[in-house]
Amino acid sequence: MSKYWSELVRRLQPYVPGEQPRDRKYIKLNTNENPYSPSPKVLETIKAAADDSLKLYPDPTCDVLLEAAAEYYKVGKECIFAGNGSDEVLAFAFMAFFDPGRQVLFPDITYTFYPVYTSLFGLDYRTIPVRNDFSIPVEEFYNSHGGVILANPNAPTGRFMPLESVVSILENNRDTVVIVDEAYIDFGGESAVKLVNAWPNLLVIHTFSKYRSLAGMRLGFAIGHPDLITALNRVKNSFNSYTLDRLAIVAGAEAFRDNEYYNEKNGMVIKTRKRFSAELEKLGFEVLDSVANFVFVSHPEVSALDIFTGLKVRGILVRYFNKPKISNCLRISIGTDVEMDCVINALREILNQAGINH
Numbered sequence: 001m002s003k004y005w006s007e008l009v010r011r012l013q014p015y016v017p018g019e020q021p022r023d024r025k026y027i028k029l030n031t032n033e034n035p036y037s038p039s040p041k042v043l044e045t046i047k048a049a050a051d052d053s054l055k056l057y058p059d060p061t062c063d064v065l066l067e068a069a070a071e072y073y074k075v076g077k078e079c080i081f082a083g084n085g086s087d088e089v090l091a092f093a094f095m096a097f098f099d100p101g102r103q104v105l106f107p108d109i110t111y112t113f114y115p116v117y118t119s120l121f122g123l124d125y126r127t128i129p130v131r132n133d134f135s136i137p138v139e140e141f142y143n144s145h146g147g148v149i150l151a152n153p154n155a156p157t158g159r160f161m162p163l164e165s166v167v168s169i170l171e172n173n174r175d176t177v178v179i180v181d182e183a184y185i186d187f188g189g190e191s192a193v194k195l196v197n198a199w200p201n202l203l204v205i206h207t208f209s210k211y212r213s214l215a216g217m218r219l220g221f222a223i224g225h226p227d228l229i230t231a232l233n234r235v236k237n238s239f240n241s242y243t244l245d246r247l248a249i250v251a252g253a254e255a256f257r258d259n260e261y262y263n264e265k266n267g268m269v270i271k272t273r274k275r276f277s278a279e280l281e282k283l284g285f286e287v288l289d290s291v292a293n294f295v296f297v298s299h300p301e302v303s304a305l306d307i308f309t310g311l312k313v314r315g316i317l318v319r320y321f322n323k324p325k326i327s328n329c330l331r332i333s334i335g336t337d338v339e340m341d342c343v344i345n346a347l348r349e350i351l352n353q354a355g356i357n358h
């Protein structure tokens, strides 16, 4: 605290991102980054773009990126917004579509940035408890006063809600905006993007940080009715005309095109997820069915915190949430097969030390 801080800053409760440690080399499975490199074509594009043109501002409307996105999503360019990571796009969306005094609904177990944005923008919200199996009670999201925000697949559980449920929520919120954050959709879910033409109250958020291995480039997107996109642009242009730099714009366009590469690499991630889940179950873990690039697990006999600490001293970083309902769970990102074998070996050691033999 400082006397120089504004009232706003005094009451903020900032999001705490997963550690990015530099004290030693970890197997880093705590922030759901992709274990595989970005597409070589993307890297070449970035290198080629690092030239004299960087002295000039980038295109404020990111045209080449939006054109590639429009082709990929099979919607008009006017249905897409691009931003500096999906966190930024989400922040703009909270400003663009939610009003103070009208409760925004989201699940109690979900991406912890949502309550952070509501506090930043002075919005009101109500959380809807997920069921014991972490599934979403769909009807509880009907008739919101202020709008709805959902992650699908949900974070950090990895549980997917079928599109019929998304449609029911849209049907029962015709006067408010429903934001569906699909950060992990390409690892096995079915995207709601195909619904945007039919539902003017739907905004779908995507990121290149997970499936497209570009967490370091900061690229996020919103897909929705042109009126919603116009609102996002009004916010953006009141904040920073150039949220995406020249390198990100061309890298993003290329990443939309090189699907062959990404499908192959992420096919490996999905295969590894299945194998790793089966190995965990053999060790007695409860593994939630995941359609993301992470698994959400607990062990009936050893606490999540002990496992977290045991893994960390062995050079493996996973995510532990000290929060009600999930304080005995760990979220483990899916790395390469070699990395996940190290995790299994470390877990076996930890369980043995706790007197549990498998």
Ligand SMILES: *Cc1c(COP(=O)(O)O)cnc(C)c1O
Pocket (backbone or CB within 6 Å): 032, 084, 085, 086, 087, 088, 111, 151, 155, 181, 183, 206, 207, 208, 209, 215, 218, 219, 220
């Ligand atoms: C990772 C993640 C994001 C943030 O992605 P960026 O594009 O890197 O900002 C947004 N939503 C969810 C649910 C995520 O897990």
